[in-house]
Each structure stands twice: as structure tokens, then as C-alpha cells.
Amino acid sequence: MSPKTFIHTPHPLTLPWLLLSLPLVTWDTLYVFLRPHSMPSGFLHSPIWTPYALYGQIDYIYGLKAYESHNGFTAAQSALNVIETLGYIYYLVKWYSQSANSQVKGRDGAKMLLVGYSAAVMTVSKTVLYWLNEYYSGFDNIGHNDIWSLVFLWIIPNGLWLVFPTISMILPFGAEIIKGLVGVESTKSE
Numbered sequence: 001m002s003p004k005t006f007i008h009t010p011h012p013l014t015l016p017w018l019l020l021s022l023p024l025v026t027w028d029t030l031y032v033f034l035r036p037h038s039m040p041s042g043f044l045h046s047p048i049w050t051p052y053a054l055y056g057q058i059d060y061i062y063g064l065k066a067y068e069s070h071n072g073f074t075a076a077q078s079a080l081n082v083i084e085t086l087g088y089i090y091y092l093v094k095w096y097s098q099s100a101n102s103q104v105k106g107r108d109g110a111k112m113l114l115v116g117y118s119a120a121v122m123t124v125s126k127t128v129l130y131w132l133n134e135y136y137s138g139f140d141n142i143g144h145n146d147i148w149s150l151v152f153l154w155i156i157p158n159g160l161w162l163v164f165p166t167i168s169m170i171l172p173f174g175a176e177i178i179k180g181l182v183g184v185e186s187t188k189s190e
Contacts, residue, residue, distance in 0.1 A: 081126075
């Protein structure tokens with residue numbers, strides 16, 4: 001019996017999520033790497049990074065307090081954003097250059113699936129680390145907020161990077177990887 005050709009089909013939310021999140025993550029990463037120039041009173045701040053004036057008050061890790069104390073967490077996270085973003089760009093480029101009938105077949109489809117899955121796991125892991133950093137620091141950077149500010153300006157926006165990569169990539173791509181591995185296993189035993 002000849003092995004079946006591997007076929008990858010993105011989940012319906014995968015491409016919309018990537019097209020929304022990639023520009024936002026790039027914007028965020030550039031804000032961090034261009035500090036202090038991207039911060040309030042910096043020459044690059046307005047109009048591109050104006051919302052960070054508020055966000056730096058909600059989450060001090062993005063504000064002057066962390067920058068002046070040389071807290072490296074934000075920049076370290078942003079360095080990982082670069083790797084994650086490159087993985088997502090690879091996924092999108094492969095998808096748009098090779099998809100026919102909403103599928104990418106063979107080795108290219110398998111590589112695309114593996115890179116997309118890995119980048120999504122990285123996104124969620126990095127976001128969990130971000131939340132755990134707050135928990136284990138006694139909510140040092142966000143504990144000053146009232147509940148409404150915390151929910152609407154920190155929990156919900158940051159929670160999107162837990163929910164959407166999980167439902168649009170990790171769960172469906174993980175199931176696809178398992179299905180492919182089981183198919184390979186059953187083909188060998190037949």
C-alpha cells in the first residue's frame with residue numbers, strides 16, 4: 001500500500017488571526033526596541049505609539065518605571081516576538097504561494113504545519129510567562145489598576161494571545177499532526 005499524501009488545511013480562524021495579530025505584534029515589538037524614542041516625549045512617540053502612553057500606565061512593564069530600572073523582561077519577550085513573527089510570516093508566505101483549493105500538500109504542507117504549530121505554542125507560552133511574571137512578582141506592574149481597567153485594558157487584550165492561537169492553531173494543528181503520525185504508523189504496520 002502506498003502512503004497517502006499529507007495535506008494541510010488551515011483552520012478557518014488561522015489566517016484572519018495571523019493577519020490581525022502580526023501587525024499588532026510587530027507594532028508592539030518596535031515600540032519596545034525603539035524605547036525611549038517611542039515612549040511619551042520621545043520623537044517617535046506620536047502618532048504611531050500614542051496608545052502606549054495609556055498602556056504604560058496600565059502595565060508598568062511597558063512604561064518608564066521598567067525602562068528606567070533596566071528591567072529586561074519586556075525586551076526579552078520582544079526578542080522572542082521576532083522569532084515567533086518570522087515563523088508566522090513563513091507560514092503565511094507558504095500558504096499564499098502554494099495553496100491550491102485551500103490546501104498545501106506533501107512536505108511543504110507538513111513543514112508549514114509544524115512551523116505554524118511551533119510559533120503558536122511559542123505565542124501561548126510567552127503569554128503565559130508574561131502572566132506568570134505578574135503573579136510571581138506580586139502583580140508589581142498591574143496591581144495598581146482598578147478592576148475595570150485591569151479587565152478591559154490588560155486581561156482581555158492579553159488574553160486574546162492565549163485564546164486565538166489555541167483555538168485557531170494549537171488545537172487543530174496538533175490534531176492534524178497526530179492524525180498524520182497515526183497515519184504513518186498505521187501504514188507501516190499494514
